[in-house]
Amino acid sequence: MAHHQGVTCSFGASAGFLKSSCLLAATLTFDFQQSTTSLAAAVISIMTTHTEDSTKKETPSWALGVPTKLIRKVNIIPEAPDHLPVHTLTFAFPDVNHENFTGPAVHHSHVRLDMGDVVKMVIPGYKPKSYSISDLRENEFDVTFKVYPNGRASGFLDRLQVGDHIMSFGKHASRTRNPGAYVGIIVFGVGITEGYPVAKAELAKGTAKVKLLWASRTRADTFWREELQQLQEAYPDNFEMVYLYSRETVEGCLHGRVSPELLKQVFDPPLPQEARFLSVGTKPMMKDVDGMLGLIGYPMPQHHLLPKH
Numbered sequence: 001m002a003h004h005q006g007v008t009c010s011f012g013a014s015a016g017f018l019k020s021s022c023l024l025a026a027t028l029t030f031d032f033q034q035s036t037t038s039l040a041a042a043v044i045s046i047m048t049t050h051t052e053d054s055t056k057k058e059t060p061s062w063a064l065g066v067p068t069k070l071i072r073k074v075n076i077i078p079e080a081p082d083h084l085p086v087h088t089l090t091f092a093f094p095d096v097n098h099e100n101f102t103g104p105a106v107h108h109s110h111v112r113l114d115m116g117d118v119v120k121m122v123i124p125g126y127k128p129k130s131y132s133i134s135d136l137r138e139n140e141f142d143v144t145f146k147v148y149p150n151g152r153a154s155g156f157l158d159r160l161q162v163g164d165h166i167m168s169f170g171k172h173a174s175r176t177r178n179p180g181a182y183v184g185i186i187v188f189g190v191g192i193t194e195g196y197p198v199a200k201a202e203l204a205k206g207t208a209k210v211k212l213l214w215a216s217r218t219r220a221d222t223f224w225r226e227e228l229q230q231l232q233e234a235y236p237d238n239f240e241m242v243y244l245y246s247r248e249t250v251e252g253c254l255h256g257r258v259s260p261e262l263l264k265q266v267f268d269p270p271l272p273q274e275a276r277f278l279s280v281g282t283k284p285m286m287k288d289v290d291g292m293l294g295l296i297g298y299p300m301p302q303h304h305l306l307p308k309h
């Protein structure tokens with residue numbers, strides 16, 4: 001899923017460097033004998049060596065990431081014939097100072113969930129792939145992901161075992177916040193991993209009204225329903241959750257697909273000029289939603305909650 005434009009990094013690595021970085025990543029993933037600290041020190045030293053040896057167009061050293069240890073793995077949607085599995089992986093913050101990250105890479109503790117920042121998971125032999133951080137605690141962070149059939153990145157994450165390391169780094173999404181009293185969030189499927197943290201953050205910031213529309217195929221494709229219910233209870237006047245299912249009719253939920261009419265029905269801000277929107281899904285889905293919002297009186301980018309800068 002491509003939640004947002006332009007955050008996926010493209011790699012122009014030379015064969016030689018790619019090979020050594022894969023080897024390094026593989027070693028770091030499977031050698032559990034060493035401590036994270038010594039692994040991190042090794043990576044930083046290799047990053048430095050690489051910077052000295054490489055030619056301009058090669059993989060930037062900042063994109064190698066640092067060893068990041070998986071400490072918990074929880075299945076939240078089991079695999080079934082009619083839906084794909086979803087897991088939450090909890091990683092410990094890498095034991096590396098923020099100052100050791102260069103370029104656009106940042107330490108995981110610097111990722112801003114309210115701004116839609118991401119963590120880049122460096123998939124060995126492939127490339128860094130973006131994942132929203134679904135929760136950030138004092139010394140650890142969560143990534144919640146759907147496992148796609150033959151998915152290179154999601155398949156690799158799926159095969160990680162507790163105690164394994166993966167190379168990763170944080171990255172700002174280069175967005176600004178365009179405040180408004182009314183925030184509408186439209187998420188498709190696993191896009192809730194960004195939509196829910198942003199909704200929580202907006203409520204914590206005192207946004208008068210936050211409405212979250214979650215479009216899924218069926219109820220079984222959704223998760224965190226209890227957490228979302230708790231958020232509703234914590235902010236009875238400020239938060240509203242709307243479930244929309246395209247392949248199932250469920251009492252109290254909408255049925256159908258996202259359309260201009262549906263968006264008009266769900267989002268009815270008292271002061272339209274105060275309305276801000278965020279959509280999370282594949283690039284075409286987000287583009288479609290922008291078009292639909294434009295049709296019903298919310299032209300973009302004026303009404304974006306988190307426009308790119």
Ligand SMILES: Cc1cc2nc3c(=O)[nH]c(=O)nc-3n(C[C@H](O)[C@H](O)[C@H](O)COP(=O)(O)OP(=O)(O)OC[C@H]3O[C@@H](n4cnc5c(N)ncnc54)[C@H](O)[C@@H]3O)c2cc1C
Nearest residue numbers: 001002003004130131132144145146148151152153154193
């Ligand atoms: C900013 C950003 C944040 C993201 N956050 C998350 C997140 O929090 N959780 C998460 O699970 N993913 C997230 N993604 C998507 C993630 O980066 C990968 O694209 C996703 O895991 C699929 O990669 P893959 O290599 O496993 O699949 P690929 O090898 O790219 O594809 C494997 C198969 O799955 C299909 N497929 C891939 N993506 C989708 C899709 N979205 N819908 C339907 N079919 C698909 C492909 O068509 C192909 O057939 C995010 C993407 C971006 C850009």
